[in-house]
Amino acid sequence: MQMDGLPENNTVFIAGKIVEGCVFSHEVYGEGFYTFQISSERLSDKADILPVTVSERLIDMELLQVGAKVDIIGQLRSYNNYNSKKNRLVLTIFAREIRLMEGEEGKNENQIFLNGYICKPPIYRKTPFGREISDILVAVNRAYNKSDYIPCIAWGRNARYMANLQVGSNIRVWGRVQSRTYQKRIGEEIEERVAYEVSVSKIELPDRVEHETEGQMIETKEA
Secondary structure (H helix, E strand, O other), X not given: OOOOOOOOOEEEEEEXXXXXXXXEEEEEOOEEEEEEXXXXXXXXXXXXXEEEEEEOOOOOHHHOOOOOEEEXXXXXXXXXXXXXXXXXEEEEXXXXXXXXXXXXXXXXXXXEEEEEEEOOOOEEEEOOOOOEEEEEEEEEEEOOOEEEEEEEEEEHHHHHHHHOOOOOOEEEEEEEEEEEEEEEEEOOEEEEEXXXXXEEEEEEXXXXXXHHHHHHHHHHHHO
């Protein structure tokens, strides 16, 4: 599957093996939604363990067993979890199409495209080994006046470029959805948590591209 030419501002293509079976999540107007987790292999030996939300109307839930391979087209969505003592942003891949796979079909597929707006100042830092990293939070509009807030992380040259972007800037992002474990100290205890984010491979500022294109057109006419 190719992402080029798709009009959506939030599109995920991902394939993986189910590693945690379906459990009921919630119901909306009589439509039940379930969640499960898939393992999406990287080109390295690592794998990202990612949450998926799917409607019971898309597929028979009995088919989504641990070990089954699935191919998903959807969106990366966020919602607030009010069950914990502190409000937390939770991410999930919301399936719009899903099918079972056979053999090695679709191996390593994990792509995402976002077109949104920077809603917090970028955080730029360097690792102890000098690797440059920038974290940004991108707000992507959704129907019914809703928005999804997607954490993104960039490296190297992209990190330097993103570090100077302003809040409110329109940005297009291409990359992959990844999981990351980290430890958080709660009082005297250390709690292990999982964060989900978009690892950025390509970025584009639509306003800047349009401005540069217009400038090129003016120069051509003058020539």
